[in-house]
Amino acid sequence: MFKHIATGLLAAALASTAVAQEPKEIAFGIISTESSQNLKSQWQPLLDDMARKTGYKVNAFFAPDYAGIIEGMRFGKVHLAWMGNKSAMEAVDRAGGEVFAQMVNADGTQGYYSHLLVHRDSPLKSLDDVLRNAKSLSFGNGDPNSTSGFLVPGYYVFAQNKVDPKTAFKLVRSANHETNALAVANRQVDVATCNSEAMDKLKANMADKHGQLRVVWTSPLIPLDPLVMRKDLPEPDKRKLKDFFYGYGQGGAQEKDTLMKISKLSGFKPSTNAQLVPIRQLELFRDRNKLEADAGLPAAEKQARLAEIDKKLADLGKQL
Incomplete structure (x- = not known):
């Protein structure tokens, strides 16, 4: 009898040891700037290195849009992720995330740019041409949670021009950077958002398509993308x-x-949620412009909501 008990205890101990030695699984989310196959x-290779150096089992988590990565983090299916600043802001606010790192460009530059693209043979030569002829144009907008594909052009191109x-x-559709650029190159839309990083990749991987494109608008510098992890x-x-x-x-x-193949990077540096302050300001500026233009809102309510936005902007300014 004692032999059976001892054997049972030994088996339980061995099972416990086996469980303890199982590597922890970490899901790394990757936003859909282009096809999942390319990403x-x-x-x-980086995820393989992460697994080797940390001892974790590292799984890539892809979703068809940025919201899928944010929701994955919210429900614990994503533990850390590469995100744009806008999607990182959503992850911090709604999905229990926190910024812990920022990409560093190989050439030492501190950011990247949003663009509006047209076909190289398009008669459109400037942003003014695009806005003046918009009623006759098809437009490829970015993912609603994309910083450079949606938020930045949403403010600088559209909100500032009311x-x-x-x-x-005439027609609007939303897609990732690569899809938007290819849609313009293939004459499926007249104008679309994209960013400088995606354009560099397109030039390296599909030079013929890149050669069909022309930039008609470039944004101010956008802070480089953050990495976000669940704060719990x-x-x-x-x-x-x-x-x-x-x-x-x-x-x-x-x-x-x-790192060069990911996005011409030299590495990652420590960062915090403070990186997102300029993006929060952009969103509030955009909201303020919309509110000011709302003729159907009672004056008292409009003033109260404007004052609330102004207070938020002032509070954010103190964090810079």
């Missing part, structure tokens, strides 16, 4: 993941090559 080939793109154009991750896991990213790119030629 997987670019990011998989234009609603949903009604200004255990502190030892947070530390291990942060150490991996902060040191990545210093481990030899293979890491450097991986």
Whole structure:
């Protein structure tokens, strides 16, 4: 009898040890700036290195749009993710996320740019041409949670010119950067949003399509993309993941090559939610312009809501 008990205890102990040695699974979310197949080939070497250096089992998490990554983090299916500033803001506000790192460009520049693209043979030569002829044009807007594809042109192109793109154009559709650029190159839409990083990738991978495009508007500099993790991750896991990213790119030629293929990067530096302040200001500026233009809103209510936005803007200004 005692032999059976001892055997049972030994089996339980071995099972417990086996469970304890199972690697922790980490899901890394990747926003859909282009096809999942392309993104997987670019990011998989980094994810493999993460698994090797941290001991975690690292799984890539793809979704057809930015919202899918945000919702994945909200419901615990995504533990950390590469995001744009706008989607990172949504993840911080709605999905329990926190910014912990920021991409660093290989050439030392501090950001990237939003663009409006037209076909190289288009008669449209400027932003004024686009806005003046909008009623006869089809427009490829960005994902609603994209910083450079939606928020930045939404403010600088449309809000500042008091234009609603949903009604200004003959046709509007939303897609990721690569899809928008290819739609213009293939004459499926007349004008579309994109960004400088996606244009560089297109030039490297599909030079013939890149050659069909012309930029008619460029934004002010946009802060480079952040990495976001769930703030309720255990502190030892947070530390291990942060150490991996902060040191990545210093481990030899293979890491450097991986970073260049992802987005011509040299690495990642520490960052916080404070990185998102300029993006929050853009959203509030846009909301303020819409509110001021709303002729159907009672004056007292409008003033109260404007004052509320102004207070938020003032509070954000103190964080810079």
